[in-house]
Amino acid sequence: MDSILSWIGTAGMTGEAWLRHTTPDKYSAQTLELSSETILQISTQLLKSPPSSVDSSALDSTIxxxxxxxxxxxxxxxxxxxxxxxxxxxxxxxxxxIVKQLSDSIEASQ
Amino acid sequence: MSKVLQVTLGLITSIGGFLEIGSVITAAQAGAAFGYKLLWAILLGTLCLVFLVEMSGRLAAVSKHTIVEATRARFGFPFFFIVTIGMGIVAFLVLIAELGGIGLSLQILTGIGFSWWAVAVSIVVWLLMWRGTFSLIENGASLLGLVTISFVVAAIKLHPDWGSAAHGLIPSLPGHDKTKYWFVAVSILGASISPYLMYFYSSGAVEDGWDETYIPINRIIAGIGMTFGGFLSMAVLVGAALFFQPKGIQVDKFSQAALLMTTALPKWGFFLFALSMLFACLGAALEISLAIAYFFAQGFGWNWSEDMNPSRDARFAFTYTIIILLAAVPLLFGIDPVKVTVISMALTSATLPLAIVPFLLLMNDPDYLRDQRNGWLSNTVVSIVILISFVLAIISIPLEFFGS
Structure with missing residues (x-):
């Protein structure tokens, strides 16, 4: 979950930087695409064997x-x-x- | 050239040439994951590097031998061959990482993937080696590398808590992710204490014709230059601690690290990061290519000098030509330079005794150093840091890759 949050954070920061016109368009778009792909990879792995305390369908739909x-x-x-x-x-x-709340609830249950 | 000018140039070279992809990525990962807690690893690595660089210059100035020549002569070919294999593999991995770093810098600037840049980057590095002189490689890239001072400006503009930062200079145990903590510490030590830098420095001192009158200059360059270089690494860590850690961003990819200065220096931060990495990796790629070629040429007794026409030291030129071309191959296939960086920095730590133990024995040998042998302080500091790096490396590397 930390990795998913890290890449959502990356996408958010990339977005903010682009809105401030501090990063080139191509870099920003590519970083967002990379964030999306990486989140998909990590979440696929996570959902293969989800922690017992997590609501898999809620996590899947949020991701x-x-x-x-x-x-x-x-x-x-x-x-x-x-x-x-x-x-x-x-x-x-x-x-x-929402993802942070899910992550915190998983951490609390462990 | 006057001694004052030589000292100034030496200091600029040390500072501008200090950072490379290993030191930046490991410091950024440390700051993002553990805040200021791993500043001690940079301090320890830099302290050790100050002593090692000073020793490398002193050996060359007093004995007129490079480290490789002296190691081969003192310990014989079989031992030299073992060192060659260990150092060769690690240095080659670092070269892949540096060439990849140049490609990644160009990727974030242009949007064209780093693997498309692999061949062009290799040809440029090779051309600079083929056509350039030692001073061009030593000073040219380092002068451009002064742009890395922007990391210090960015860190200061983010208003660090200096008390907490100072606290990070004292080793402490992490509250979470212990395996990752020690692995990153090992990678930082590997990035700081780079044996290729010693081979490059001692060969450069012989190329420049140093004698014993250069010993004070050597001390100033090693002491002040490397210390300021260490500050640059610390600035990257501090910047990452302030920018990435509060947002929970881990630095796994180069494009994440590229955001480091976008808040502190909104207008130019992104481009300063890209240019810093471009020049730092270019300088490091040139130095490593040269260091590997020096290593083989000096070890096997071939002609060697970057200032010679390649036709006069053909095997030396052939060595760097082949190595640069081979290093481009994994990049063409899209291997992630950041992953290569992290692995190569940790492996550097694990192989440090192979390079440093014989070097320490040489530095205490009166046949080579006469009355300029190491004192107890140099021997103690270097031995302790190398032992710590090695022990941490052999414990944390398997844990990181195969789980605890």
Missing amino acids: TKTRKHIDQMARLIRAKDSPAFAHQLDSLRADQK
């Missing part, structure tokens, strides 16, 4: 939603649509909080 937001952000960079990008970034922040 799927998160990845969708990140993929959308990568597309919006190419479209140079900052307002829509900012909206997706807010949604990602909300996803991040």
